[in-house]
Amino acid sequence: MTSTQTSPLRFLKGHGTENDFVIVPDAENALDLPPATVARLCDRRAGIGGDGLLHVVRSAAHPEARHLAGEAEWFMDYRNADGSVAEMCGNGVRVFARYLEHAGHVTAGEVAVATRGGTKHVHLDKDGSVTVAMGRAVLPEAAATITVDGRSWPARNVNMGNPHAVAFVEDLDHAGTLFTEPAYAPASVYPDGVNIEFVVDRGPRHVAMRVHERGAAETRSCGTGACAVAVATARRDGADPAGTGTPVTYTVDVLGGTLVITEHPDGRIDMTGPAVIVAEGTLDPAWLAEGPENAAGTGIETVSD
Secondary structure (H helix, E strand, C coil): CCCCCCCCEEEEEEEECCEEEEEEECCCCCCCCCHHHHHHHHCCCCCCCCCEEEEEEEHHHCCCCHHHCCCCCEEEEEEECCCCECCCCHHHHHHHHHHHHHCCCCCCEEEEEEECCEEEEEEECCCCEEEEEEEECECCCCCEEEEECCEEEEEEEEECCCEEEEEECCCHHHHCCCCCCCEEECHHHCCCCCEEEEEEEEECCEEEEEEECCCCCECCCCHHHHHHHHHHHHHHCCCCHHHHCCCEEEEEEECCEEEEEEECCCCEEEEEEECEEEEEEEECHHHHHHCCCCCCCCCEEEECC
């Protein structure tokens, strides 16, 4: 936040399958949100709390998105909870689109959202669910073995713009606590780290997963991870839409709910799931200006819809 910001800062809180976000509307990109400020807002004990922050800006007003303004009016300037910048977040873009509807910027139907990972096309269904076109999966040949507490499993290598290792297990408890990153070898398969999914079958084209996200730990949901799991499961089951010419759909249970993933014959992957705005309020700018060491109170006032 800039030092000249004197009016209360409006924020909202939303989640998609319990992957939760602080939402900061800023149509004209007037706010400065340095990493320390974002981290403070996302702090679950001393701030609002969230897995990340959705900075809502008109594409034409943001230097990183101006080239996309002709495709999408709104830009999702996504930040991780530690304040670092990220290209995309599958659950986040659903919540972002729900906010646009909540604020009256769009109506149900097709919505284009600019992200650092390109323009994402979102469909706001009248039943409350949100579908996001997630792009195409890449299936590198190199694979790794995942090991937890003496058990090992081969993992399918799936890239959804970020790397995933998908291991099929007999029981999700075999993943352990996931407080620390499970071991994988050879490390050279994932030189930049990896998101690791543990998967069990629940029924025909229905699986459940737990995930350790790189740079974090276990999370309640991972949209790209659910897509990677669906693709890996389809190949395990002998289903390849490119070969059959028929879309394949899997239901993927995550800790925070359920996502439905469809892979089309041309490789496009759609993800459908809930997106909910749960609260909105205002934040005293003096609270942020004080810094974490000197803040005496929360400075947060929630406002009902």
